[in-house]
Amino acid sequence: MFIFILLFVLVLGGLGLVIHFSLDKKVVYKDLKGKHVVITGGSSGIGKAAAVEAARLGAHVTVIGRDVGKLTAAVAEITANCRDQQNQKVQHVALDVTSDYKAIEQSFISIEEKLGPIFMLINCAGMCICGQFEKTDPDVIKQMVDLNYFGTAYPTRCVLQGMKKRNEGLIVFVSSEAALIGIYGYSAYSAGKWAVRGLAESVMMELVGTNVRLTLAFPPDTDTPGFKNEDLTKPEETKLISGTAGLHSPDDVGKQMIHDALTGKTYSVYSATGTLLTLLFGGSLESGTQVVLQVLSLSVIRIIMVGVLLSFYNIVRDGLKKKNEIKTK
Numbered sequence: 001m002f003i004f005i006l007l008f009v010l011v012l013g014g015l016g017l018v019i020h021f022s023l024d025k026k027v028v029y030k031d032l033k034g035k036h037v038v039i040t041g042g043s044s045g046i047g048k049a050a051a052v053e054a055a056r057l058g059a060h061v062t063v064i065g066r067d068v069g070k071l072t073a074a075v076a077e078i079t080a081n082c083r084d085q086q087n088q089k090v091q092h093v094a095l096d097v098t099s100d101y102k103a104i105e106q107s108f109i110s111i112e113e114k115l116g117p118i119f120m121l122i123n124c125a126g127m128c129i130c131g132q133f134e135k136t137d138p139d140v141i142k143q144m145v146d147l148n149y150f151g152t153a154y155p156t157r158c159v160l161q162g163m164k165k166r167n168e169g170l171i172v173f174v175s176s177e178a179a180l181i182g183i184y185g186y187s188a189y190s191a192g193k194w195a196v197r198g199l200a201e202s203v204m205m206e207l208v209g210t211n212v213r214l215t216l217a218f219p220p221d222t223d224t225p226g227f228k229n230e231d232l233t234k235p236e237e238t239k240l241i242s243g244t245a246g247l248h249s250p251d252d253v254g255k256q257m258i259h260d261a262l263t264g265k266t267y268s269v270y271s272a273t274g275t276l277l278t279l280l281f282g283g284s285l286e287s288g289t290q291v292v293l294q295v296l297s298l299s300v301i302r303i304i305m306v307g308v309l310l311s312f313y314n315i316v317r318d319g320l321k322k323k324n325e326i327k328t329k
Ligand SMILES: NC(=O)C1=CN([C@@H]2O[C@H](COP(=O)(O)OP(=O)(O)OC[C@H]3O[C@@H](n4cnc5c(N)ncnc54)[C@H](OP(=O)(O)O)[C@@H]3O)[C@@H](O)[C@H]2O)C=CC1
Pocket: 040, 041, 042, 043, 044, 045, 046, 047, 064, 065, 066, 067, 068, 070, 095, 096, 097, 098, 123, 124, 125, 126, 127, 128, 147, 151, 174, 175, 176, 177, 218, 219, 220, 221, 222, 223, 224, 225, 226, 227, 250
């Protein structure tokens, strides 16, 4: 028995060490002084909070969105947070990230002409419209993929080549905890965020051996204008399930997102449920310790997860019962 335990510990320790020494050494950035940071969806919520943090760390900032009024207000707020008011530049660019590739490419060329090569791209533009799939307008189903997936994929394609040439750059994809578990009412939305996760993990492997890095963020419910809007039409079941991960502040999420990218984290998670879900379903090699932790904890977390899923199914069943009662009254 003792021999088995010893062997297990040795194999596990060996595995941890092999992973530790085979992973690329990560450059850790302490600040963003003089670097150009571009944030799609930087005029509101999580994206704006990330833009403010980038400004505090000394970056030149470009925020992208569609509504010029919101962009102008955001630029004023971001500028007020610059640590070197004299030398840091902040600009906004009106662009719909669901446009065709050529239009996005043109816009990125002119963004770089104005503030220099992009060091960091945060793909934060996104939105969620909830509802049962068969009741969702087909145009909305398409819009959820156009915005949440293509709105990340196209801008990323625009910057990758330049970053690889300069052998320097950080990219952030903003997915969601709803890309780790399927949830009632998030059907149209979650597919787009799931696609973002698939793209991230493939591109990560294509970046091996370079100093360009990608961080995949999994926010839980976050108290933003977008969240308030989605909450208006969100089914009760979705609120109950989604609420398990709590409601977080955009400032905390935006700030942590920047720091996780600067320190080379593969995943950026913001809640205990996020940590558990990425441990269960995450596919990347974050570190030797992370892999050892996965091996040791997976079966226990899986058992907890089955319990959690059953309780979510019960929430849906209760909802159905209530709807049937109302119908028969
Ligand atoms: N809040 C939450 O609970 C969670 C959010 N997320 C994700 O985080 C990201 C930010 O969300 P949040 O801060 O809540 O959102 P907000 O609605 O507060 O902000 C969304 C931003 O994206 C911009 N945007 C929307 N559509 C487009 C478009 N087609 N082209 C360019 N810009 C666009 C908006 O500007 P404009 O409208 O002017 O274009 C705005 O700046 C999203 O990807 C969201 O899916 C993930 C998990 C949880």
